[in-house]
Amino acid sequence: xxxxxxxxxxxxxxxxxxxxxxxxxxxxxxxxxxxxxxxxxxxxxxxxxxxxxxxxxxxxxxxxxxxxxxxxxxxxxxxxxxxx
Amino acid sequence: xxxxxxxxxxxxxxxxxxxxxxxxxxxxxxxxxxxxxxxxxxxxxxxxxxxxxxxxxxxxxxxxxxxxxxxxxxxxxxxxxxxxxxxxxxxxxxxxxxxxxxxxxxxxxxxxxxxxxxxxxxxxxxxxxxxxxxxxxxxxxxxxxxxxxxxxxx
Numbered sequence: 001x002x003x004x005x006x007x008x009x010x011x012x013x014x015x016x017x018x019x020x021x022x023x024x025x026x027x028x029x030x031x032x033x034x035x036x037x038x039x040x041x042x043x044x045x046x047x048x049x050x051x052x053x054x055x056x057x058x059x060x061x062x063x064x065x066x067x068x069x070x071x072x073x074x075x076x077x078x079x080x081x082x083x084x
Numbered sequence: 085x086x087x088x089x090x091x092x093x094x095x096x097x098x099x100x101x102x103x104x105x106x107x108x109x110x111x112x113x114x115x116x117x118x119x120x121x122x123x124x125x126x127x128x129x130x131x132x133x134x135x136x137x138x139x140x141x142x143x144x145x146x147x148x149x150x151x152x153x154x155x156x157x158x159x160x161x162x163x164x165x166x167x168x169x170x171x172x173x174x175x176x177x178x179x180x181x182x183x184x185x186x187x188x189x190x191x192x193x194x195x196x197x198x199x200x201x202x203x204x205x206x207x208x209x210x211x212x213x214x215x216x217x218x219x220x221x222x223x224x225x226x227x228x229x230x231x232x233x234x235x236x237x238x
Binding site: 008078081082083 | 207
């Protein structure tokens, strides 16, 4: 299972802090996962249609959209950070 | 080995106490660069709500601190970032960098703040007197400030 986390306004708009998803046969990269989430439509469709607004971490390290994913990975989606 | 302390916490911090801890047992320190970030009020801002990614935030803060130690030859550094609801005027972040000489201490402090703002997963939501709550948008000049340092790990 993939563990998926959402932070900040993504969590607000999706109405949940995260979820677990089985790794589907055709999902081999973050990009594939984004396509899968986007296909749900609604808030997912809107948010994941604009991946340029989103940052991704795979197993708690910043990753690019073409990063590979594997079963049991933790994938986090969030806006650009604004700390300090 | 440099002495590195990294913490994410809801409660406030005591910069004097943290400075004493950073100096303890170190006789090569000639100066400490220090920065305390404060929640800036004005334009009706009442408070900031700070969110983070437990685990990843601490590991990125540690990477940034380790990189600062290596790059500037620090004897140690301390980074404390608060989370939760922080009212205007309250301290939000503390960076202390100890080095043999002033320039390294001050430059390292600047480096750490630039990287914290753009490389550690924290998100701020502003709360206004009229009840509005808005997520803070990233600023291009923060990215530019970080970019001037080049890659984090060199």
